[in-house]
Amino acid sequence: MRLLMIGPPGAGKGTQAVRIAEQFKLVHISSGDLLRAHVKGETATGKQVQQYLASGDLVPDGIVMDILRKPVVEANNQGGYVLDGFPRTVEQAEIAYSVAQTLGVEVQVVVHLEVPRDELVRRLVERGAASGRSDDNLDVINHRLDVYDEKTLPMLNYYAAREKLINVNGARSVDEVTWSITVQLQRLAKALAGD
Numbered sequence: 625m626r627l628l629m630i631g632p633p634g635a636g637k638g639t640q641a642v643r644i645a646e647q648f649k650l651v652h653i654s655s656g657d658l659l660r661a662h663v664k665g666e667t668a669t670g671k672q673v674q675q676y677l678a679s680g681d682l683v684p685d686g687i688v689m690d691i692l693r694k695p696v697v698e699a700n701n702q703g704g705y706v707l708d709g710f711p712r713t714v715e716q717a718e719i720a721y722s723v724a725q726t727l728g729v730e731v732q733v734v735v736h737l738e739v740p741r742d743e744l745v746r747r748l749v750e751r752g753a754a755s756g757r758s759d760d761n762l763d764v765i766n767h768r769l770d771v772y773d774e775k776t777l778p779m780l781n782y783y784a785a786r787e788k789l790i791n792v793n794g795a796r797s798v799d800e801v802t803w804s805i806t807v808q809l810q811r812l813a814k815a816l817a818g819d
């Protein structure tokens with residue numbers, strides 16, 4: 625199965641992606657984790673992207689595509705993936721589609737986590753206080769949420785039009801959200817197996 629986890633900052637993409645990957649024996653790939661690893665490792669890419677992450681702006685498409693290409697192809701060879709944090713714009717979705725089509729690794733389902741803004745801010749402020757993640761401070765959190773509304777929300781229409789979108793209420797307990805996603809994915813997995 626090839627699956628995307630989409631949602632605003634703090635929606636629980638990473639939390640749920642780990643659980644779904646384990647349950648369905650998929651590889652979890654997070655664009656944000658890969659970018660942060662480059663920053664931590666002080667690589668050339670890390671130096672290029674550091675400021676985008678710190679300010680909550682999107683990293684340029686070319687850089688994101690470069691760091692994702694290899695892990696996505698490898699994960700596909702291992703049975704599939706849950707990709708969390710990519711794509712984030714209609715442009716990224718279109719580029720991903722054309723690359724994936726050439727490689728025969730097109731996305732089959734997009735899970736969209738919906739959570740009200742005040743709950744997102746609450747979760748991120750709380751995480752920032754505990755973990756010190758540098759983009760989890762109120763100003764940057766609000767900017768990340770604005771960037772999501774402006775750049776990523778319109779992308780959902782792209783997937784809805786292709787009948788790949790599953791909307792999930794993410795404003796429940798972690799277990800309830802996992803259960804809700806699992807039920808829908810099991811149904812889909814059966815349908816895919818019957819194709």
Ligand code: AP5
Nearest residue numbers: 633634635636637638639655656681682683709747751798
């Ligand atoms: P990224 O790492 O993708 O961060 P994000 O989208 O801001 O998302 P978060 O990791 O903050 O939240 P999440 O939805 O994964 O929730 P989580 O499970 O962690 O991106 C960071 C930056 O990298 C971007 O700003 C951009 O600069 C760059 N970038 C990344 N991808 C890019 C791309 N494709 N193109 C361009 N730039 C890109 O949970 C959050 C908190 O809530 C945790 O503390 C968790 O414990 C808690 N929580 C989770 N679920 C629940 C629940 N159900 N109830 C209560 N608390 C919960």
